[in-house]
Amino acid sequence: MAMPPKPWPTGLCEELEPMVRRVLAPNGSPYTYTGTQSYLIGTQEALTVLDPGPNDAEHLAALTAAIGAAKVVAITCTHTHRDHSPAAAPLSRMTGAPIIGCGAVMLQSDEPRADAPFDLEYRPDQVLEDGDSLSGPGWTLKAVATPGHTSNHLCFALEESGALFTGDHVMAWSTSVVAPPDGDMADYLASLDKLYQRDDRIYYPAHGPAITKTRQLVRGMIGHRRQRERQILRLLEQQPHMLSDMVPLMYKGLSERLLPAAAQSVKAHLLDLERRSCVVRSGDLWTIN
Known part of the structure; x- marks a missing residue:
């Protein structure tokens, strides 16, 4: 998929559906498309920030503005590549919210991407396993283990709306890089099949546009x-x-x-x-x- 023309909506808070908003980080590249998309899921009473992105002052300021007076109950990461999780620690300090999501991977990846080696500073307060969930008034976010791109990769299902936040596992603009030693092709294909067996209404990836033909895309990726x-x-x-x-x-x-x-x-x-x-x-x- 070709890169869309600039300007990209970097730093803007966009409402995608009730209880789901998106803020684009200023880290666009050939490997991140227009940048990492951080999602704000929930309500003023209880909000989760999913994939807070790089530790970038501009992006943290945009997230803080989007959060406003809402109570952040969790900061959640799909995986710990450096374009996804480094903002978790400073955002946790700013909001007082715990870091809850994928486990840590203490591995110096040999993956040849300036933006993607692992965030070795990531320290979760709570690790979610397959089927574990976070919840707030009117929403439930359930972890779906999808190893392959990384061994610790999680997707998150918003059960009330049928949306699935797919991180880097499934994206419309590009296939996911599977880089050994942590990335595993057999796991990746098994995780794709796992999503194919589901009936999610829409995918919200960490990079690129939302996906409405979910099973069709996954079938094509397996092929x-x-x-x-x-x-x-x-x-x-x-x-x-x-x-x-x-x-x-x-x-x-x-x-x-x-x-x-x-x-x-x-x-x-x-x-x-x-x-x-x-x-x-x-x-x-x-x-x-």
Whole structure:
């Protein structure tokens, strides 16, 4: 999906539906689209800030203005890449609200994204597991464990409205990067299937537009990953390849700055195929089994 023309609504508080508002952070990039979207969910009596985003003074000021006099009862994160969770700690100090959501991942990721290595300062007050929930007057936000993009990734279902906040797991503008060692392709595909079995009315991702054809998009994403897997197997049936040779063959025309991220997803596919005994490797060389 092409980037929309500027100006983007950075810093503006936009109402999406009753009890759901959105504030866009000023961290747009080829990996974050127009930026991280922080969601304010709930009412004046009890509000949750979901994915508070980067620790950026401008964004924190916009969140504070959007919160106004509302009582923040929780600051919630889908996962702990640096474009999602660093604002949780300062916002917690400002509002007195606990950080409740995904667990911490203490891993220095080798993912080649300036905005995405893990937030090693993230310290949740409470970790939510699959099916755990937060609630306030008229709303219930239930955690849906969706590992794959990261091992700690959660989506959140607003049960009263049928909305699902999908973080980086499902987005309309791009597929999610799955970067080992923490990202896992088998987990990612299982999590996609988990969402396909649901009947959510609308997805609100952390980056990019809302998604109304939810199951159709997920079905397409599963098909896309299976197509990439078949592409890898066809290449290796022809001859053994190194990862660095496979990526430009698989992603013809992709911008050079995005090729390292694509390589991470190919690596995740190879590791999954290796576990399933479909491929083997010798040093840096991969071959069909």
